[in-house]
Amino acid sequence: MRKALVITLFLVLLGACQSKRDNSSNVSQTPARPASTETPRQSGLPTDTQLRAAIERTYADAVVVDNTRSTQFIVGDFNGDNSEDIAIVVKPRKVSELNSEYVNWILEDVYHPQQVSRNVRSNDTLLAVIHGNEREGWRNDLARQTYLLKNAVGTDFTRQSLNQLKTSGENKALPQLRGDVIREKLNGSGGIIYWTGAKYAWHPVS
Numbered sequence: 001m002r003k004a005l006v007i008t009l010f011l012v013l014l015g016a017c018q019s020k021r022d023n024s025s026n027v028s029q030t031p032a033r034p035a036s037t038e039t040p041r042q043s044g045l046p047t048d049t050q051l052r053a054a055i056e057r058t059y060a061d062a063v064v065v066d067n068t069r070s071t072q073f074i075v076g077d078f079n080g081d082n083s084e085d086i087a088i089v090v091k092p093r094k095v096s097e098l099n100s101e102y103v104n105w106i107l108e109d110v111y112h113p114q115q116v117s118r119n120v121r122s123n124d125t126l127l128a129v130i131h132g133n134e135r136e137g138w139r140n141d142l143a144r145q146t147y148l149l150k151n152a153v154g155t156d157f158t159r160q161s162l163n164q165l166k167t168s169g170e171n172k173a174l175p176q177l178r179g180d181v182i183r184e185k186l187n188g189s190g191g192i193i194y195w196t197g198a199k200y201a202w203h204p205v206s
Contacts, residue, residue, distance in 0.1 A: 084137030
């Protein structure tokens with residue numbers, strides 16, 4: 001009787017050990033999923049709140065979003081660094097600050113590049129271009145490289161990619177392009193605003 005009990009206990013323990021080994025084998029065969037280190041890309045059109053936040057982050061209260069425009073902004077990779085930028089139509093709020101030398105943005109006149117650009121007036125319409133930072137693009141809190149452009153807001157305001165320009169056959173008459181461009185009409189003439197690698201410039205396109 002005692003011998004039978006010992007044998008029974010032995011078989012029970014053997015079965016438990018075998019089950020534990022089987023479970024360990026199944027766990028080891030299932031690879032662990034590494035934690036994602038990528039910042040998810042934000043998609044969709046920006047909201048009014050996001051536009052205001054981007055302007056306040058880079059310009060404080062020196063300018064405000066121009067809500068009278070049918071097209072208030074354009075998104076694209078304007079400087080060709082694979083991070084989404086944004087161009088927002090704004091109006092001056094503090095002209096003295098906009099004309100100051102001690103600011104965190106670069107003020108340029110794309111239509112008259114040789115003229116001194118520090119002559120912003122209260123009734124001007126300006127284009128604030130905010131360069132993106134990494135995957136979050138212009139929404140990133142670190143996206144603070146920005147250009148404030150005079151004589152840059154016209155009609156038929158839209159974005160065009162380099163591929164679109166090549167497909168249209170217009171690329172032969174264009175300067176070297178590094179990213180998307182802003183296509184519009186200024187003073188009745190069609191053209192593009194593009195990134196030269198150091199600044200934004202206007203180039204006429206018929």
